[in-house]
Ligand SMILES: C[C@@]1(CC(=O)O)C2=NC(=C\c3[nH]c(c(CCC(=O)O)c3CC(=O)O)Cc3[nH]c(c(CC(=O)O)c3CCC(=O)O)/C=C3\N/C(=C\2)[C@@H](CCC(=O)O)[C@]3(C)CC(=O)O)/[C@H]1CCC(=O)O
Protein backbone atom coordinates (compact mmCIF):
# COMPACT_ATOMS: atom_id res chain seq x y z
CA UNK A 1 0.00 0.00 0.00
CA UNK A 2 1.26 3.50 -0.79
CA UNK A 3 0.42 6.56 1.28
CA UNK A 4 -0.85 8.74 -1.55
CA UNK A 5 -3.41 8.03 -4.27
CA UNK A 6 -2.21 5.34 -6.71
CA UNK A 7 -0.41 6.80 -9.70
CA UNK A 8 1.35 3.82 -11.29
CA UNK A 9 -1.19 3.10 -14.04
CA UNK A 10 -1.39 6.76 -15.11
CA UNK A 11 2.40 7.02 -15.25
CA UNK A 12 2.94 4.00 -17.49
CA UNK A 13 3.76 4.66 -21.12
CA UNK A 14 1.96 1.61 -22.49
CA UNK A 15 -1.82 1.48 -22.24
CA UNK A 16 -3.12 -0.99 -19.65
CA UNK A 17 -6.78 -1.74 -20.38
CA UNK A 18 -9.32 -1.68 -17.50
CA UNK A 19 -10.01 -5.03 -15.84
CA UNK A 20 -13.54 -5.14 -17.22
CA UNK A 21 -15.04 -3.55 -20.31
CA UNK A 22 -18.76 -4.03 -21.05
CA UNK A 23 -21.27 -6.65 -19.98
CA UNK A 24 -21.51 -5.48 -16.36
CA UNK A 25 -23.53 -3.02 -14.31
CA UNK A 26 -22.63 0.36 -12.90
CA UNK A 27 -22.04 -0.20 -9.19
CA UNK A 28 -23.05 2.87 -7.26
CA UNK A 29 -24.66 3.89 -3.95
CA UNK A 30 -27.84 5.59 -5.03
CA UNK A 31 -28.98 8.43 -2.75
CA UNK A 32 -32.78 8.50 -2.49
CA UNK A 33 -33.31 11.45 -0.15
CA UNK A 34 -36.54 13.31 -1.02
CA UNK A 35 -37.44 10.72 -3.66
CA UNK A 36 -40.64 8.72 -3.94
CA UNK A 37 -40.54 5.03 -4.82
CA UNK A 38 -43.61 3.27 -6.19
CA UNK A 39 -43.89 -0.42 -5.29
CA UNK A 40 -46.49 -2.36 -7.24
CA UNK A 41 -47.51 -5.60 -5.50
CA UNK A 42 -47.59 -6.60 -1.83
CA UNK A 43 -46.32 -10.20 -1.76
CA UNK A 44 -43.11 -11.56 -0.24
CA UNK A 45 -40.84 -10.00 -2.86
CA UNK A 46 -42.54 -6.62 -2.38
CA UNK A 47 -41.93 -6.91 1.38
CA UNK A 48 -38.20 -7.39 0.66
CA UNK A 49 -38.23 -4.34 -1.62
CA UNK A 50 -39.87 -2.30 1.14
CA UNK A 51 -37.13 -3.37 3.58
CA UNK A 52 -34.44 -2.37 1.10
CA UNK A 53 -35.99 1.06 0.53
CA UNK A 54 -36.55 1.56 4.28
CA UNK A 55 -32.78 1.57 4.62
CA UNK A 56 -32.71 4.75 2.50
CA UNK A 57 -34.44 8.09 3.10
CA UNK A 58 -37.04 7.68 0.34
CA UNK A 59 -40.81 7.72 0.77
CA UNK A 60 -42.79 4.79 -0.60
CA UNK A 61 -46.18 4.26 -2.18
CA UNK A 62 -47.38 0.65 -2.17
CA UNK A 63 -50.19 -0.43 -4.47
CA UNK A 64 -51.78 -3.83 -3.88
CA UNK A 65 -55.23 -5.24 -3.18
CA UNK A 66 -55.60 -5.98 0.55
CA UNK A 67 -56.24 -9.67 -0.08
CA UNK A 68 -52.86 -10.05 -1.81
CA UNK A 69 -50.81 -8.58 1.03
CA UNK A 70 -48.12 -10.78 2.59
CA UNK A 71 -48.06 -10.60 6.42
CA UNK A 72 -44.60 -9.01 6.36
CA UNK A 73 -45.82 -6.30 3.96
CA UNK A 74 -48.83 -5.65 6.24
CA UNK A 75 -46.55 -5.31 9.27
CA UNK A 76 -44.13 -2.95 7.51
CA UNK A 77 -46.97 -0.74 6.21
CA UNK A 78 -48.44 -0.61 9.71
CA UNK A 79 -45.15 0.15 11.48
CA UNK A 80 -43.83 2.86 9.15
CA UNK A 81 -46.87 5.02 8.25
CA UNK A 82 -44.64 8.09 7.94
CA UNK A 83 -42.55 6.34 5.27
CA UNK A 84 -45.12 4.19 3.46
CA UNK A 85 -48.44 5.21 1.92
CA UNK A 86 -50.51 2.14 1.13
CA UNK A 87 -53.43 1.97 -1.33
CA UNK A 88 -55.74 -1.05 -1.39
CA UNK A 89 -55.98 -1.35 -5.18
CA UNK A 90 -54.23 -2.52 -8.31
CA UNK A 91 -52.02 -0.32 -10.51
CA UNK A 92 -54.48 1.71 -12.61
CA UNK A 93 -52.38 3.39 -15.33
CA UNK A 94 -49.95 6.19 -16.23
CA UNK A 95 -51.38 8.62 -13.63
CA UNK A 96 -49.82 6.40 -10.91
CA UNK A 97 -46.38 7.55 -12.10
CA UNK A 98 -46.99 11.22 -11.36
CA UNK A 99 -44.12 12.56 -9.19
CA UNK A 100 -42.58 9.08 -8.90
CA UNK A 101 -38.78 8.78 -9.10
CA UNK A 102 -38.34 5.01 -9.11
CA UNK A 103 -40.64 2.03 -9.73
CA UNK A 104 -40.39 -1.55 -8.44
CA UNK A 105 -42.88 -4.11 -9.66
CA UNK A 106 -43.33 -7.38 -7.77
CA UNK A 107 -46.56 -8.81 -9.16
CA UNK A 108 -47.64 -12.31 -10.16
CA UNK A 109 -48.77 -11.04 -13.56
CA UNK A 110 -45.91 -10.78 -16.11
CA UNK A 111 -48.01 -8.97 -18.72
CA UNK A 112 -48.99 -6.28 -16.20
CA UNK A 113 -45.33 -6.05 -15.23
CA UNK A 114 -44.36 -5.48 -18.87
CA UNK A 115 -47.05 -2.79 -19.28
CA UNK A 116 -45.80 -0.94 -16.20
CA UNK A 117 -42.20 -1.14 -17.42
CA UNK A 118 -43.28 0.30 -20.78
CA UNK A 119 -45.06 3.22 -19.06
CA UNK A 120 -41.91 3.85 -16.99
CA UNK A 121 -39.79 3.91 -20.14
CA UNK A 122 -42.09 6.52 -21.66
CA UNK A 123 -41.93 8.58 -18.45
CA UNK A 124 -38.14 8.02 -18.18
CA UNK A 125 -38.45 6.56 -14.69
CA UNK A 126 -35.94 3.81 -13.74
CA UNK A 127 -37.74 0.53 -13.09
CA UNK A 128 -37.06 -2.94 -11.68
CA UNK A 129 -39.45 -5.77 -12.59
CA UNK A 130 -38.80 -8.61 -10.13
CA UNK A 131 -40.00 -11.27 -12.55
CA UNK A 132 -38.37 -10.06 -15.82
CA UNK A 133 -34.62 -9.39 -15.51
CA UNK A 134 -34.31 -8.43 -19.18
CA UNK A 135 -36.60 -5.45 -18.60
CA UNK A 136 -34.85 -4.19 -15.44
CA UNK A 137 -32.91 -0.91 -15.47
CA UNK A 138 -31.13 -2.17 -12.34
CA UNK A 139 -31.02 -5.28 -10.19
CA UNK A 140 -31.17 -5.79 -6.46
CA UNK A 141 -28.50 -7.85 -4.77
CA UNK A 142 -27.73 -9.59 -1.51
CA UNK A 143 -26.86 -6.98 1.09
CA UNK A 144 -24.75 -6.51 4.18
CA UNK A 145 -25.52 -3.41 6.21
CA UNK A 146 -23.65 -2.39 9.32
CA UNK A 147 -24.22 1.28 10.08
CA UNK A 148 -22.80 3.21 7.13
CA UNK A 149 -21.12 0.09 5.71
CA UNK A 150 -23.09 -1.21 2.74
CA UNK A 151 -21.97 -4.20 0.72
CA UNK A 152 -24.03 -5.70 -2.04
CA UNK A 153 -23.29 -8.89 -3.90
CA UNK A 154 -24.56 -9.07 -7.45
CA UNK A 155 -24.21 -11.83 -10.00
CA UNK A 156 -25.64 -9.49 -12.63
CA UNK A 157 -28.82 -11.53 -12.85
CA UNK A 158 -27.15 -14.92 -13.26
CA UNK A 159 -27.54 -16.59 -9.88
CA UNK A 160 -29.52 -14.90 -7.08
CA UNK A 161 -29.09 -17.84 -4.70
CA UNK A 162 -25.34 -17.68 -5.19
CA UNK A 163 -25.49 -13.97 -4.32
CA UNK A 164 -27.05 -14.97 -1.02
CA UNK A 165 -24.40 -17.63 -0.32
CA UNK A 166 -21.45 -15.43 -1.31
CA UNK A 167 -22.82 -12.61 0.85
CA UNK A 168 -22.93 -14.95 3.86
CA UNK A 169 -19.29 -15.93 3.27
CA UNK A 170 -18.22 -12.29 3.07
CA UNK A 171 -20.22 -11.49 6.20
CA UNK A 172 -18.41 -14.23 8.10
CA UNK A 173 -15.11 -12.58 7.13
CA UNK A 174 -15.96 -9.23 8.70
CA UNK A 175 -14.84 -8.37 12.23
CA UNK A 176 -18.10 -6.65 13.20
CA UNK A 177 -16.22 -3.44 14.03
CA UNK A 178 -16.47 -1.98 10.53
CA UNK A 179 -19.76 -0.08 10.89
CA UNK A 180 -18.74 1.65 14.12
CA UNK A 181 -15.24 2.37 12.79
CA UNK A 182 -16.68 3.98 9.66
CA UNK A 183 -19.00 6.17 11.74
CA UNK A 184 -16.02 7.42 13.75
CA UNK A 185 -13.98 8.02 10.58
CA UNK A 186 -16.92 10.02 9.22
CA UNK A 187 -16.87 12.21 12.34
CA UNK A 188 -13.10 12.61 12.13
CA UNK A 189 -13.21 13.58 8.45
CA UNK A 190 -15.95 16.13 9.10
CA UNK A 191 -13.87 17.72 11.89
CA UNK A 192 -10.77 17.66 9.72
CA UNK A 193 -12.60 19.46 6.90
CA UNK A 194 -13.75 22.12 9.38
CA UNK A 195 -10.23 22.62 10.62
CA UNK A 196 -8.65 22.57 7.16
CA UNK A 197 -11.44 23.66 4.79
CA UNK A 198 -11.33 23.81 1.02
CA UNK A 199 -12.15 21.55 -1.92
CA UNK A 200 -9.30 19.87 -3.77
CA UNK A 201 -5.98 21.64 -4.32
CA UNK A 202 -3.00 21.42 -1.97
CA UNK A 203 -5.12 21.19 1.18
CA UNK A 204 -7.30 18.45 -0.33
CA UNK A 205 -4.24 16.39 -1.25
CA UNK A 206 -2.76 16.88 2.22
CA UNK A 207 -6.01 15.77 3.89
CA UNK A 208 -6.21 12.69 1.65
CA UNK A 209 -2.60 11.71 2.34
CA UNK A 210 -3.00 12.05 6.10
CA UNK A 211 -6.32 10.16 6.19
CA UNK A 212 -4.84 7.39 4.03
CA UNK A 213 -1.80 7.08 6.32
CA UNK A 214 -4.02 6.95 9.41
CA UNK A 215 -6.37 4.32 7.93
CA UNK A 216 -3.41 2.21 6.83
CA UNK A 217 -1.77 2.39 10.28
CA UNK A 218 -4.66 1.69 12.66
CA UNK A 219 -6.65 -1.50 13.21
CA UNK A 220 -10.39 -1.34 12.53
CA UNK A 221 -11.14 -1.73 16.23
CA UNK A 222 -8.94 1.28 17.10
CA UNK A 223 -11.29 3.67 15.32
CA UNK A 224 -14.27 2.40 17.33
CA UNK A 225 -12.66 3.82 20.49
CA UNK A 226 -12.55 7.41 19.26
CA UNK A 227 -14.68 9.93 21.14
CA UNK A 228 -14.97 13.72 20.65
CA UNK A 229 -11.99 14.66 22.81
CA UNK A 230 -9.81 11.91 21.28
CA UNK A 231 -10.71 13.20 17.82
CA UNK A 232 -9.63 16.72 18.79
CA UNK A 233 -6.44 15.28 20.26
CA UNK A 234 -5.79 13.25 17.12
CA UNK A 235 -6.14 16.37 14.98
CA UNK A 236 -3.89 18.42 17.31
CA UNK A 237 -1.19 15.78 17.70
CA UNK A 238 -1.56 14.07 14.32
CA UNK A 239 -2.89 16.33 11.58
CA UNK A 240 -1.25 19.53 12.86
CA UNK A 241 2.12 17.80 13.26
CA UNK A 242 1.79 15.69 10.10
CA UNK A 243 2.17 12.36 11.86
CA UNK A 244 0.00 9.45 12.99
CA UNK A 245 -0.19 8.89 16.76
CA UNK A 246 -1.13 5.46 18.10
CA UNK A 247 -4.51 4.89 19.72
CA UNK A 248 -2.71 4.33 23.04
CA UNK A 249 -1.05 7.76 22.78
CA UNK A 250 -4.55 9.24 22.58
CA UNK A 251 -5.64 7.44 25.75
CA UNK A 252 -7.24 4.45 24.04
CA UNK A 253 -6.79 0.78 24.85
CA UNK A 254 -3.99 -1.08 23.06
CA UNK A 255 -5.06 -2.82 19.90
CA UNK A 256 -6.59 -6.24 20.48
CA UNK A 257 -6.23 -8.74 17.71
CA UNK A 258 -9.27 -9.99 15.76
CA UNK A 259 -9.40 -13.25 17.78
CA UNK A 260 -10.81 -11.24 20.69
CA UNK A 261 -13.78 -9.98 18.65
CA UNK A 262 -16.99 -10.71 20.51
CA UNK A 263 -19.88 -12.29 18.65
CA UNK A 264 -22.14 -9.51 19.91
CA UNK A 265 -20.34 -7.20 17.51
CA UNK A 266 -21.31 -9.17 14.45
CA UNK A 267 -22.94 -7.29 11.59
CA UNK A 268 -26.73 -7.51 11.46
CA UNK A 269 -27.67 -7.60 7.79
CA UNK A 270 -31.32 -8.39 8.26
CA UNK A 271 -32.03 -5.69 10.81
CA UNK A 272 -32.84 -2.20 9.67
CA UNK A 273 -30.17 -0.20 11.45
CA UNK A 274 -30.02 3.58 11.26
CA UNK A 275 -27.29 4.48 8.81
CA UNK A 276 -26.00 7.61 7.25
CA UNK A 277 -26.45 7.49 3.52
CA UNK A 278 -23.78 10.17 2.99
CA UNK A 279 -21.11 8.11 4.67
CA UNK A 280 -21.15 5.24 2.27
CA UNK A 281 -17.92 3.28 2.37
CA UNK A 282 -16.86 0.00 0.83
CA UNK A 283 -19.95 0.02 -1.22
CA UNK A 284 -20.85 -2.13 -4.14
CA UNK A 285 -24.27 -1.29 -5.48
CA UNK A 286 -25.40 -2.92 -8.66
CA UNK A 287 -27.26 -0.51 -10.88
CA UNK A 288 -27.72 -2.36 -14.11
CA UNK A 289 -28.55 0.28 -16.68
CA UNK A 290 -27.43 -2.19 -19.29
CA UNK A 291 -29.53 -5.16 -20.14
CA UNK A 292 -26.56 -7.25 -21.23
CA UNK A 293 -25.90 -10.55 -19.52
CA UNK A 294 -22.52 -11.49 -18.19
CA UNK A 295 -20.74 -13.69 -20.69
CA UNK A 296 -17.46 -14.30 -18.88
C1 LIG B 1 -30.09 -11.20 -4.30
C2 LIG B 1 -31.58 -10.99 -4.17
C3 LIG B 1 -31.83 -9.60 -3.65
C4 LIG B 1 -33.27 -9.19 -3.47
O1 LIG B 1 -34.20 -9.78 -4.04
O2 LIG B 1 -33.44 -8.21 -2.72
C5 LIG B 1 -32.18 -11.29 -5.53
N1 LIG B 1 -32.85 -12.44 -5.49
C6 LIG B 1 -32.76 -13.01 -4.25
C7 LIG B 1 -33.13 -14.31 -3.95
C8 LIG B 1 -33.72 -15.26 -4.85
N2 LIG B 1 -34.41 -14.96 -5.95
C9 LIG B 1 -34.81 -16.16 -6.54
C10 LIG B 1 -34.37 -17.24 -5.74
C11 LIG B 1 -34.61 -18.74 -6.03
C12 LIG B 1 -33.33 -19.44 -6.45
C13 LIG B 1 -32.71 -18.93 -7.73
O3 LIG B 1 -33.40 -18.79 -8.75
O4 LIG B 1 -31.47 -18.67 -7.71
C14 LIG B 1 -33.66 -16.67 -4.68
C15 LIG B 1 -32.92 -17.40 -3.57
C16 LIG B 1 -33.45 -17.17 -2.21
O5 LIG B 1 -34.65 -16.81 -2.04
O6 LIG B 1 -32.67 -17.40 -1.30
C17 LIG B 1 -35.64 -16.27 -7.75
C18 LIG B 1 -35.58 -15.25 -8.80
N3 LIG B 1 -34.85 -14.09 -8.79
C19 LIG B 1 -35.04 -13.44 -9.99
C20 LIG B 1 -35.98 -14.17 -10.74
C21 LIG B 1 -36.44 -13.82 -12.13
C22 LIG B 1 -35.56 -14.50 -13.17
O7 LIG B 1 -34.36 -14.75 -12.93
O8 LIG B 1 -36.07 -14.75 -14.27
C23 LIG B 1 -36.31 -15.31 -10.01
C24 LIG B 1 -37.25 -16.45 -10.36
C25 LIG B 1 -36.50 -17.41 -11.25
C26 LIG B 1 -37.34 -18.54 -11.75
O9 LIG B 1 -38.54 -18.36 -11.99
O10 LIG B 1 -36.74 -19.62 -11.94
C27 LIG B 1 -34.38 -12.23 -10.40
C28 LIG B 1 -33.53 -11.44 -9.67
N4 LIG B 1 -33.22 -11.64 -8.36
C29 LIG B 1 -32.32 -10.72 -7.97
C30 LIG B 1 -31.95 -10.48 -6.65
C31 LIG B 1 -31.79 -9.97 -9.14
C32 LIG B 1 -30.43 -10.56 -9.56
C33 LIG B 1 -29.46 -10.76 -8.38
C34 LIG B 1 -28.10 -11.12 -8.81
O11 LIG B 1 -27.63 -10.62 -9.81
O12 LIG B 1 -27.43 -11.90 -8.10
C35 LIG B 1 -32.86 -10.22 -10.20
C36 LIG B 1 -32.33 -10.43 -11.63
C37 LIG B 1 -33.83 -9.06 -10.33
C38 LIG B 1 -34.09 -8.34 -9.03
O13 LIG B 1 -34.74 -8.93 -8.17
O14 LIG B 1 -33.65 -7.19 -8.92
C39 LIG B 1 -32.23 -12.08 -3.26
C40 LIG B 1 -31.31 -12.68 -2.19
C41 LIG B 1 -31.35 -11.78 -0.97
C42 LIG B 1 -30.58 -12.33 0.17
O15 LIG B 1 -30.67 -13.48 0.52
O16 LIG B 1 -29.89 -11.54 0.81
Ligand SMILES: NC(=O)c1ccc[n+]([C@@H]2O[C@H](COP(=O)([O-])OP(=O)(O)OC[C@H]3O[C@@H](n4cnc5c(N)ncnc54)[C@H](O)[C@@H]3O)[C@@H](O)[C@H]2O)c1
Nearest residue numbers: 041042043044045046063064068090091106107108130131
Ligand atom coordinates in the same frame (compact mmCIF):
# COMPACT_ATOMS: atom_id res chain seq x y z
N1 LIG C 1 -36.50 -10.99 -8.00
C1 LIG C 1 -36.60 -11.95 -7.13
O1 LIG C 1 -35.72 -12.07 -6.29
C2 LIG C 1 -37.74 -12.88 -7.15
C3 LIG C 1 -37.79 -13.94 -6.24
C4 LIG C 1 -38.89 -14.76 -6.24
C5 LIG C 1 -39.92 -14.51 -7.15
N2 LIG C 1 -39.84 -13.48 -8.02
C6 LIG C 1 -40.97 -13.12 -8.93
O2 LIG C 1 -41.53 -11.88 -8.44
C7 LIG C 1 -42.95 -11.87 -8.57
C8 LIG C 1 -43.59 -11.59 -7.20
O3 LIG C 1 -43.27 -12.65 -6.31
P1 LIG C 1 -44.04 -12.82 -4.92
O4 LIG C 1 -43.52 -14.03 -4.28
O5 LIG C 1 -44.00 -11.56 -4.15
O6 LIG C 1 -45.52 -13.10 -5.47
P2 LIG C 1 -46.91 -13.05 -4.72
O7 LIG C 1 -47.86 -13.84 -5.54
O8 LIG C 1 -46.73 -13.38 -3.28
O9 LIG C 1 -47.33 -11.52 -4.78
C9 LIG C 1 -47.77 -10.89 -5.93
C10 LIG C 1 -48.53 -9.67 -5.50
O10 LIG C 1 -48.86 -8.84 -6.58
C11 LIG C 1 -50.17 -8.32 -6.37
N3 LIG C 1 -50.66 -7.84 -7.66
C12 LIG C 1 -50.95 -8.58 -8.76
N4 LIG C 1 -51.32 -7.74 -9.77
C13 LIG C 1 -51.25 -6.48 -9.29
C14 LIG C 1 -51.50 -5.21 -9.83
N5 LIG C 1 -51.89 -5.06 -11.10
N6 LIG C 1 -51.35 -4.11 -9.04
C15 LIG C 1 -50.94 -4.24 -7.76
N7 LIG C 1 -50.68 -5.44 -7.19
C16 LIG C 1 -50.83 -6.54 -7.94
C17 LIG C 1 -50.91 -9.48 -5.76
O11 LIG C 1 -52.07 -9.06 -5.09
C18 LIG C 1 -49.85 -10.00 -4.79
O12 LIG C 1 -49.85 -9.24 -3.61
C19 LIG C 1 -43.32 -13.21 -9.15
O13 LIG C 1 -43.50 -13.03 -10.54
C20 LIG C 1 -42.10 -14.11 -8.91
O14 LIG C 1 -41.92 -15.05 -9.90
C21 LIG C 1 -38.79 -12.68 -8.04
